[in-house]
Amino acid sequence: MPRDDDPLPSTFRRVMCLRCGFGDVVMSVPALRAWRAEQRTPVLWLATRPAVDLVEVLARPEDAVGTYLQLGLRHWGDRGDDAAREKSAAWAAALDDATRFVGLMHAPEGLRDAAVAAGFGDANAQEDQPVELAAAVGGAGTAAFVSDAAAAGWGLSAPPEAVASVEPPPPHARAAEAWLGALGLPRGRRPLLAAAVNGGSDLKVWPPQRVAEVLIGRPAGTDAVLIAGPDAERAAAVQRRLPEPLPALGPAHLLTAAAVLARCTALLTNDSGLLHLAAAVGTPTVAVFGPTRAKLYMPRVERGGRFAGEALESTTPCPLREPDRLGPPACVVEGVCRIAGLRSCVDAVPVGPVAAAVGRALEPSQNRPLRHPPGSAAAKILP
Numbered sequence: 001m002p003r004d005d006d007p008l009p010s011t012f013r014r015v016m017c018l019r020c021g022f023g024d025v026v027m028s029v030p031a032l033r034a035w036r037a038e039q040r041t042p043v044l045w046l047a048t049r050p051a052v053d054l055v056e057v058l059a060r061p062e063d064a065v066g067t068y069l070q071l072g073l074r075h076w077g078d079r080g081d082d083a084a085r086e087k088s089a090a091w092a093a094a095l096d097d098a099t100r101f102v103g104l105m106h107a108p109e110g111l112r113d114a115a116v117a118a119g120f121g122d123a124n125a126q127e128d129q130p131v132e133l134a135a136a137v138g139g140a141g142t143a144a145f146v147s148d149a150a151a152a153g154w155g156l157s158a159p160p161e162a163v164a165s166v167e168p169p170p171p172h173a174r175a176a177e178a179w180l181g182a183l184g185l186p187r188g189r190r191p192l193l194a195a196a197v198n199g200g201s202d203l204k205v206w207p208p209q210r211v212a213e214v215l216i217g218r219p220a221g222t223d224a225v226l227i228a229g230p231d232a233e234r235a236a237a238v239q240r241r242l243p244e245p246l247p248a249l250g251p252a253h254l255l256t257a258a259a260v261l262a263r264c265t266a267l268l269t270n271d272s273g274l275l276h277l278a279a280a281v282g283t284p285t286v287a288v289f290g291p292t293r294a295k296l297y298m299p300r301v302e303r304g305g306r307f308a309g310e311a312l313e314s315t316t317p318c319p320l321r322e323p324d325r326l327g328p329p330a331c332v333v334e335g336v337c338r339i340a341g342l343r344s345c346v347d348a349v350p351v352g353p354v355a356a357a358v359g360r361a362l363e364p365s366q367n368r369p370l371r372h373p374p375g376s377a378a379a380k381i382l383p
Helices: 022-027 029-037 051-057 082-094 109-117 130-138 140-151 170-182 208-216 232-239 254-262 273-280 330-334 351-362 377-381
Strands: 014-017 043-047 064-067 100-102 192-196 223-227 266-270 285-289 309-313
Touching: 022 029, 022 051, 022 273, 043 051, 051 064, 051 254, 082 109, 170 254, 192 208, 192 273, 208 232, 208 266, 208 351, 223 232, 223 254, 254 273, 266 273, 266 351, 273 285, 285 351, 309 351
Parallel strands: 014 043, 014 100, 043 064, 192 223, 192 266, 266 285, 285 309
Antiparallel strands: none
8 A cells, every 4th residue: 555655657558536435446346357457457446445445345456556645635625735736737747648648527627627637538538437438448348348337427327247246355354354253243243234424525424312212223143333434433433322332344345334334134224335335345235415416316126036235215205316417415525514504404214214224234144145146247347
C-alpha cells in the first residue's frame, strides 16, 4: 500500500481513475475486470482510501496502485490547496503524451484540472456508465458483457456475468476467521447478524436507536456484531442503546471486512458501500433507504429462488427521490434535507418491517445465495 507522501509513478500509459466511493467501485467490478482483461499494457490504478483496498482483486502483478492522497486530494470535488495543485500539475506534465486516462471524470477536480491543462483531453467527455466505460476502452465485446447490467443502473437486476463478485484473498479470509474465532463465533455455530452503521452521508443513515431496537429484538439464538469501520462515533451511538455492547469491527482492510461479511448470515445496513460489498460476497442484505432509490442501488440479483435480501424505503414524498437517474440527489450533495421538520426522510422508515425482514434473512430455510450459478459465464470469467 503506498504512503500518502510517496510520489506517483509517471511511466504508465493507462491510468484508471476509480470512483471515490468504494460502493461505486464494487458495483463497477464487472466492467473493470472485463476492461482490465483486454488491456495489453500495465495500468496505474488511482483511488481514494479505503477504495484502493479493492484494487487488490482487480490489478495484475505488473500494475501499480496509487491514491489521490498522494497528490494531496481527498474527494471528488476537491481541487486541493496550492501545494496539491502544484503537485498534480507536475505529475500530469511528467506523463508520456501517449498516456490515456480512463474514468477521469471520477477523479477529484484537482486531478481533472491538471490532466486537462497538460493536454489529456476534456474530463467532461469521459463516459460515466460502466457499459460506456467498457465500450470506450475495451471494445464491443466488453460492452456486450455489461450491456444488460447498465440498462438497469449499476449492474443491478442483471445477468450473472454482470454481477459484482469479490472473493477475499486467503490472508484476509484468515484475518476474518481469527477475529471471529477470538470472539467465540466459530463457523457454523449459530446464525450471525452483522449491522453496518456507516453511510456516505448522514442523510442516508438510519437512526442509531432504531438499529439498536432491531438488534435487541433479533431472533433468539442469533449472534450479532457491528461493522463500524472508521465510524467509531456512529457505532458508539448504537452501543449506548444496547443492554450490552456488541463486538465491533473497527478500521480494517476492506477485503478483511468482506471476509467477515462472507461469514455472516445476513447484514442490516444503510445504502452504503458495505451493502454492495456484502452482496458481492454472497451475503443477504436488509437495506434501509432514505434519499436514494432502492430501484437503482439495491442489489437484486436472481439467485435461483434463494433469499438475496430486501430493501425498506422511506415513504415520505420527495421529488428529489423520484427521477430514475444515477447520482446523489441534491439533498445528499448539500447535506441538508429539503423537507421541513425532518433530519432525513430515512428517519421515517419504521422498525417493524425492518425487523421482520431481518428475521426472514436469518431463517434456517434461507440458503446462502449463489454468486455465480454453475455453468454461467461469470463462473468462467470472474473469480
